[in-house]
Amino acid sequence: MALLRIRHYPEPVLKKVATPVTEFDDSLRQLAHDMAETMYAAPGIGLAAPQVGISKRLAIIDCSARDGESQLLFLVNPEIIDREGDCCEEEGCLSIPEYYAKVERSAKVKVRFQNLDEQTHVIEVEGLLAVACQHEIDHLDGILFVDHLSPLKRSLFRKKWKKIQEHMTEQM
């Protein structure tokens, strides 16, 4: 197990459309487990492979972390195949630390994905898990949550992000 370096906005790998996973081998399992360790250490509730510099369609989610009991989901080649309703919750991202904003999403989604053994599953989720699935699948398409903000909010974000980055550099 190893901690991976989380890439921050605006690193180019975060803007790339990730390629589908075709090899379900030990290196995929290793990557998935290293990502889990990295996510729990951060701490965060979701992490996509592009966030650790690997442009592959793999994401992990564990929304139960704060309750104690772990419910780790490994999503390989995930796709949203149905959506319903609207919601607007505050989101953050390990690639954009210290910045939070409300994002409009679907309230319920149906997600088709493969697990690490190449078996296909379909889950229907709502609430925080639905938001996390949409956020992580966006990462695989090179989309960050700030890309969903209005032009005005996005320009405010860029100003604030400059300050956050300056602050982070000072701390190093």
Ligand SMILES: [Zn+2]
């Ligand atoms: Zn994110």
